[in-house]
Amino acid sequence: DAGVIQSPRHEVTEMGQEVTLRCKPISGHDYLFWYRQTMMRGLELLIYFNNNVPIDDSGMPEDRFSAKMPNASFSTLKIQPSEPRDSAVYFCASSYHGEQFFGPGTRLTVL
Amino acid sequence: QQPVQSPQAVILREGEDAVINCSSSKALYSVHWYRQKHGEAPVFLMILLKGGEQKGHEKISASFNEKKQQSSLYLTASQLSYSGTYFCGPTAGRNTPLVFGKGTRLSVIA
Numbered sequence: 177d178a179g180v181i182q183s184p185r186h187e188v189t190e191m192g193q194e195v196t197l198r199c200k201p202i203s204g205h206d207y208l209f210w211y212r213q214t215m216m217r218g219l220e221l222l223i224y225f226n227n228n229v230p231i232d233d234s235g236m237p238e239d240r241f242s243a244k245m246p247n248a249s250f251s252t253l254k255i256q257p258s259e260p261r262d263s264a265v266y267f268c269a270s271s272y273h274g275e276q277f278f279g280p281g282t283r284l285t286v287l
Numbered sequence: 288q289q290p291v292q293s294p295q296a297v298i299l300r301e302g303e304d305a306v307i308n309c310s311s312s313k314a315l316y317s318v319h320w321y322r323q324k325h326g327e328a329p330v331f332l333m334i335l336l337k338g339g340e341q342k343g344h345e346k347i348s349a350s351f352n353e354k355k356q357q358s359s360l361y362l363t364a365s366q367l368s369y370s371g372t373y374f375c376g377p378t379a380g381r382n383t384p385l386v387f388g389k390g391t392r393l394s395v396i397a
Contacts, residue, residue, distance in 0.1 A: 218289070218374075218387060218388070218389040218390060219329070219374060219390075220387075221384055221385070221386065221387075226382075232384065274319070274334050275319075275331045275334060276319070276321075276329075276331060276385070277331070278328035278329050278330070279328060280327075280328055281328055
């Protein structure tokens with residue numbers, strides 16, 4: 177199995193631009209999680225899905241953030257408009273029986 | 288609410304032991320432990336479940352005290368490969384998400 181796949185691995189953009197992060201979970205996993213990691217705040221859960229349905233998005237910082245999971249093999253996290261404080265590493269993780277498998281992350285830099 | 292991990296950082300020589308603690312203000316159903324090496328994604332180590340069921344990984348052990356809402360990770364005879372940041376992630380229920388602590392940075396030196 178290829179594991180959780182995320183793209184892009186690195187993204188540099190300017191303030192105000194739209195950013196879309198992509199995630200392909202491990203086949204057969206029914207939970208998908210989006211996390212953001214910064215030095216100051218650590219690893220924060222943004223939103224998670226169960227069987228493609230958003231369950232809890234209370235960690236999404238603002239309306240500028242949105243996430244979708246149109247099918248079991250694909251999810252996106254969109255930031256529009258982006259701001260410098262959104263700079264972080266964004267991880268996607270999937271699970272089936274509790275253990276979470278993390279993707280390699282997307283390092284986002286907003287100038 | 289974020290669990291509290293202690294210590295924040297520790298330096299060990301190869302072969303030494305360490306204990307990392309994780310405390311939560313909420314009643315716990317399970318505790319997950321992950322390790323993250325610099326520049327990489329977190330990797331699952333272990334789940335401890337309420338009632339004593341335990342899953343393990345490598346040669347690292349852990350305990351889970353439901354009454355005290357605490358978990359501890361034990362690393363014995365540490366190896367250079369143990370270096371990294373260790374995160375605990377308690378859950379309050381069977382289908383509730385993890386809330387990760389801020390991590391404990393472990394450095395093992397020769």
